[in-house]
Amino acid sequence: MYKLNVLDKLSFIFIIIGAINWGLIGLFNLNIVGLVFSEPVNLIGRIVYILIGISGIDMVLFLFKMRKSFKE
Known part of the structure; x- marks a missing residue:
């Protein structure tokens, strides 16, 4: 079985945030990243x-790695 590294864990967190x-943009036209880092979106x-x-x-x-590990 494939073991998660730090990059994979951070990627999961960023994917969830995204x-x-x-x-929220689709439902309420509310951009959380824009609110937190100011609108219009600056460098951060x-x-x-x-x-x-x-x-x-x-x-x-990651999906390709997982697929490969299941075949083995």
Whole structure:
């Protein structure tokens, strides 16, 4: 079985933050990242969005790793 490393754990956290943020944008037109880091999104807010995007890519790679470990 594949063991989670620190990057995978952080990616899960950022994916959850991103999913909640998108859900709130869709339901209430409320951007939590924009509220926390000021609107319009400044440099720190953009870094958060970039980290969420990188986390999404890491989770795709994680799925491939998990698939490979199940075959073994």
